[in-house]
Amino acid sequence: AAAAWILAWMGGLAPLSLFGWDLDLGWVGGVLAAVYLVWLLNLYNFMDGIDGIASIEAITACLSGALLYWLSGLNGPAILPLLMAAAVGGFLFWNFPPAKIFMGDAGSGFIGIVLGGLSLQAAWVSPPMFWCWLILLGVFIVDATYTLIRRLLRGDKVYEAHRSHAYQFASRKYGKHLPVTLAVAALNLCWLLPVAYCVAQLGLDGALGVVIAYVPLVALAVRYHAGDLEDRH
Incomplete structure (x- = not known):
């Protein structure tokens, strides 16, 4: 229901640029976008399993997204991710390892679907920014999807x-x-943000940027046995 409301509010999925092709998927895009939002909601819940990791992911992704908006001259759209980063930053004070309080399903699910909504909104504001958000959320997307x-x-x-x-x-x-948790922050700021910057500012194709960003993350998922049976390690 939340995914449908978000898509109705923003008018569905914006046309996307994929490897140089402009794609307007119409109602099919709306269905895919709804699945995408529901998956982000759930995967964020799945990834909220150790102290601080979901908070750090949200803060670094939102600050990075706001920075890319600002560098692109899009000051207005930068406000929402800044507000999200500020809110989660207050929570991180209590959630930083060793954590005293935790998000729970309601907190992590809310952040997940809001980040999904921000990424879909970005496609309407500036098509490359949609791919930038997919890149910035890569650690969570790759780990959760590969494991599933x-x-x-x-x-x-x-x-x-x-x-x-x-x-x-x-x-x-x-x-x-x-x-x-600190490694996730480092990956987001030292790897994913520079790749997203190349998409937003240097003309790198967005879909290609996602591939470049995700390949090392998949390698890390393999390295740390994502999806293996728990009793093997």
């Missing part, structure tokens, strides 16, 4: 709780949440 695909192929009951995401294996390997 592996569990589906294995025949797992994907609606049941599990601890087989890459970030969960990594936190158990290092025995702490903090190194993994």
Whole structure:
């Protein structure tokens, strides 16, 4: 229902530029966008499993998105991600490892669908910015999607709780949440933001930018056994 309301409010999915082709998917795009929003809502919930990680992801993605808007001369659209970053920043004070409070399903689901809405809004404001948001959210998108695909192929009951995401294996390997949370921040700011900058400012094709950004993230998911059975590690 929330996904449908967001799409109705913004007029559906904007035309997208894909490898140099302009695509207007019409009602099919609306259906795909609804699935995208519902998936982001759920994957953000899945990825909120260690102290600070969901907060850090939201803050770094929103600040990066606002920066790219500002560099593109789009000051108005930068306000919403700045507000989101400020709100989550206040929460992070209590959620930073070792956390004293947690988001829960309501908090993580809300952030997930709002970030999805911001990315779809970006497509109407400036088509390359949609791809920039996909790049900036890459850590969560890749880990959650890769894990889900592996569990589906294995025949797992994907609606049941599990601890087989890459970030969960990594936190158990290092025995702490903090190194993994800080690593997500570093990936977002030192890898994903520069690739998104190339899309927004230097003319790199958006879809190609997503591919370039995601390849190392998939390698990390493989490295940390995303989707493996929990008792193997």
